[in-house]
Amino acid sequence: MENVVVGIDIGTSSVKAIAVNRQGEVVKVGKKELKIFHDQPGYSEQDPNDWVAAAKSCLKQINDYCQREKYVIKGISFTGQMHSLVLLGKNFEPLRKAILWNDTRSSKQCEQIREELGKYVLSNPVLEGFTLTKLLWVKENEPAIWDKAHVFMLPKDFVRYRLTGKVHMEYSDASSTLLLNPKTNDWSRKTGDIFGMKDLYPALVASTDRVGTLSDSIAEELGLSNKIEVFAGGGDNACGAVGAGVMNEDATLCSIGTSGVVLSCEAQEDKTMYHNIHMFKHAKKQMSYAMGVTLAAGDSLSWLQRTIFPDLSFPEIVDLASRSEPGSNGLLFAPYLSGERTPHGDASIRGSFIGLSGMHTQADIARAVLEGITYSLYDSISYLRQTGKSITEIISIGGGAQSQFWLQLQADIFNSTIKSLRNAEGPSMGAAMIAAYGLGWFNSLDECVQQFIEYGETYRPDEERHERYQQFYDVYRDIYQRTKGMTTRLLELARHSKIQS
Template identity: 35%
Template sequence: MTFLLGIDIGTSSAKAVLFDVETSQIVAVAGQEYPINHPAPDRAEQDPDDWWRATVDVVKRVTSEAKVHSVAGISFSGQMHGTVMVGKDLKPVAPAIIWADQRTGATVGELIPLLGAEAYAAMAGTLPAAGFMAVTLLWLKQHDPALLGRIHKVMLPKDYVRMRMTGEVATDPSDAAATALFNVTTREWASNIVDKAGLPADILPDVRASVAVAGYLRADAAAELGLRAGTPIIMGSADQPAQQIGNGLIKPGRGSVTTGSGGQVSIPFVRQAGEVLRTDPRLHVFNHAVPDTWYVLGATLSAGLSLRWLRDLVGLKGVVEAYPILSAEAAAVSAGADGLIFLPYLSGERTPHMDALARGSFIGLSAHHTRGHLARAVMEGVTFALREALEISRELGVSVDTLIAAGGAMESDVWRHIQADVFGVPLQRTLLKEQASVGAALIAGVGAGVYRDFDEACQRTVKYGDITEPDAANHARYDVLYAHFRELYPRLKGDFHRLAEGW
C-alpha cells in the first residue's frame, strides 16, 4: 500500500492527514492547537518551534493510529503572508510575525506609493496589507533595524517546518506571491519593489516549484517524527491553493467560496500565450501550486467571526447547539431579513475596500427585529461581501459556473442556500474533508511521482456531493438588497474613520 502525508500549518493549529493512494481515502487525521501571542494589542506573533512541536505530535498520532511508518512523500499547506526570521544557525531570531499582526498599518501607506497602486498590483498581483512580509520587513527596517540585521533568511510558516525536516531554506511561488514582494508573472522576487523599499535582497529565500523535491527527511527529524529517514519532502504551497487542489480546482470554470473565520472567494485561471496577466488592486492574483496557473483571491476578514460575535452577544456563548439554534431562527426569516442589512467589517475589510478602519454596522434595525433577523442579516451581509469579490473576479475575465462551498459555516443549510441565492450560482460540496491537508498530500504525490500530474491526482481523489441550486425569486430579491449594500460603505466611510480614530 502507498501512503502520503499532508501537513497543514494553520493559524490556530497544525493538522496531519495520512492518505491512502489506492483507496483515495483519509486513513487518519490529527490536529494540535498552538497559541497566537499578543504582546501588544496590535501584535500577533507565534513561536515557530510551536509549529514544529505540534507537527511532531500530529504526525506521530496519525502514523501510530494507522500503524504506518513509511510514506511515499510528505508535503505542506500553510497560513499565508507571515514572516519567519532565522539566523545563520537556522534558528529563529524572533517570534514569527503572522498575517493577523496590525503593527504595520501605517507602513502600508508608505510602501504603495513607491510604485503606485496600479503598477504595484500589476507586478505583485496584490497591494501590500498589514501582516504581509513586504510591510513587516519595511517596518523592521524603520523600527527595529538591529533585528533586521540579525536575519539570515526569511520564509513563510510552512517553510520553517519543512526546513526542520530537510535543513534546506526555500519557499514556493504560491507562498512567495502572498508576501507582496514577488513578481507573479516572472515567478521571481520583485527586485524593483525590494530595491525601492531598501530591503536586503539576500535574506529572501530561493523559490522552487510547489511540486519540487525540497530534500529528504534527515535522520534526526525522522527519529522525532517516527518516520523513515530519506523520505522525499516536497515543497508544498500556501493554504489557499492547497485547499483548491483538495477541492479539485485546478482549471478554470469552477471556483470556491470558503466561509470559515474569514471568508474567501478563490478561482483558478490560466493566461493565454502573449496575454498580460490581469490584476486589480482590490483583490489578489497569486500563483497556484499547479504549474502555469494563477488564482484570483478576494477576502473578507470577518465571515464566521461575525456570526461568532453575534452568538456571544446574544447569550449563546458556550451553548453546544448555538449555531444550529441561530441557523434555525435565521431560516424562519424571509430573504432580506425584513429590511435589515449587516456590514461585516468587524476587523476592517480587505476586498474590495482595503480599509483597516472600516467598521461593522446593522442598518435598518427596528423594534420588531428578533435574534433570528440578526442572524440572517449577518449571514446575508457576509455573503454580500463575498459577492463583491466574485464580481470583481469576473471583471478580470475569470469564468466560473459552479462554486465549491467550503468552511465550517457551510454545515448550515440556511447559509448555504443564502449563498447560492445571492451569487446566483450553484454551490457544491466535496465529499472529502480536510481539503487543505488532502491538497498537501496530493502535492506530495505529484512531486514524488505517485501521480503523473494534478489531473490524475484529482480525478482519482476528488468526489463531489450535493448541489444547492439558487432560487430565482430570492436571487432577484437579493439583487436589489445587494445594490443597497454596495451603497452603504461609501456613505459611511468617513464616519467609520472618525469613530475608529476616536474623533
C-alpha cells in the same frame, strides 16, 4: 502494509495533518490547537516554534496509528497560512514572533510603498496583510532585530525547514509577499532594493518539487523513516483549490474559514486585477488564480456566538438564522470586524448593523450575519465577473459548506450553482495530493483529482430569491462609504480615551 501520504496544514487556530491512501481515503487525522498573541490593538502574532511542536505532535499521532494499523508513510507535503512573516537569524532560529497575515500594524508602510510604486505592485494591491509591509515595519521599528536578520520565510516553509533542514520558499506562497516577479518567476530584488531590503530571499521551488527527506534527528525523535520524501506544498488557498479540484481556467472556489476567500483560476500569470483582487501562483504549474478576501468571514460567526449566542453551537445558530426571511426583515450586517481586504483594502473600517429595530429577533440577527458574510464574498464575485470571468459554478468548502441552508444561501446570493464536496478536508487534502503526485502515484494533479475528489450535493440559485437579495445587496454596498468617516472618528476617540486613562 498500505502506503499513505501526509498533508500538514499550518493554520492560524490549529495545525492539522491527514494521512491519505492511494484511493484518496483519509485514514487518520491529527490536530493540535495554537495560541495567538494580540499584545496591542491590530497586532496578531504566533511563536513559530509552536507550529513546529504542533506539526510534530500531529505527525506522531498519525505515525502511532499507522504503526498499529499497518500503514507506511511514504511522502509528506505542507500547506498553511499565507503572508505571515517569519524572520530568521544566521542560525536559522526565529528572531521574533511571526507577524501574521491578519496583523494590521503596517498601514504606514503600505502608504510608503504606494507613494513610491502605486496602489498595485507586481500584480497585487498593497495591503497590510502582505509580507513586504511587515518586513518594512520590522526594519523601521525593530532595527536591532533587522540587523540580525538573515532570511525570511513563511509559516509552512519554516516548518518544512525544521523537519528537513532545507531552506526554500515555493511559488504560490512567494507570490503573496509583494516581492515575486510573476513574469520572471524570480524575486524582484529591484522592488526590495527600493525599500532597503537586505538579501533575505530564500531559494524558490515549485509546489510539487521534492525538496528532501526528513532529517535524521526528526526521524529518530518521531519514530519515522528518514527516507520519507518531502514535497514543497503550497499556500493554504492554492492547496485548498487543489483539494477541491479547482485547477482549470475559470474554475471557482468559495472557502469560508476564519477569513473568507473567492478564488478563480487564471491561465495568465501576470495579470493585474483591481478592486483589491489578488493574483497569486497556483500550486499547479502554469496556472494562477485571482482571489478576493473577506477578513472576518467565519470570524464574524465566531464573534456572534461568543458575544450574543454563547449557549448555542454553530449549527444551532445557522438553524436559528434559517427561521428568518431573506433580507433578515430589513437588517444588514457589514462583517468588517478586522477591517476589509476586498474590495475596500481598508484596515480601519469596522463592522456594523444597519436597520436594527426593536422588532428584530435573534433569528434576524443570526441571518443578517450569515447574509453579510455572503454579501462580502459576493463583492469579489461581482468584480471578477466584471473582468470577463465566467462564474456559473462554484465549489464551496469550509464552514460555509457544512450547512445546506448556507450552501443554498450562497447559490441564491451569488446567482451561481454551488457544489459541495462529499469529504472536504480543505488545504491539508491538497497538500496530500501534491505528495501523492510527487511520489509518482499519478501522472498529473488532474488525474489525482479524479481519484481523490468526490462531489456532494448541488445547489441551484432561485431566481426570485436572488432578485430579492440583490436589492438588499445594493444597500449593503453603500454601507462602507457611509460609515467609513464615522469609523475613523470612533477609532481616534477610542485611542484617545485609552491614552487618557
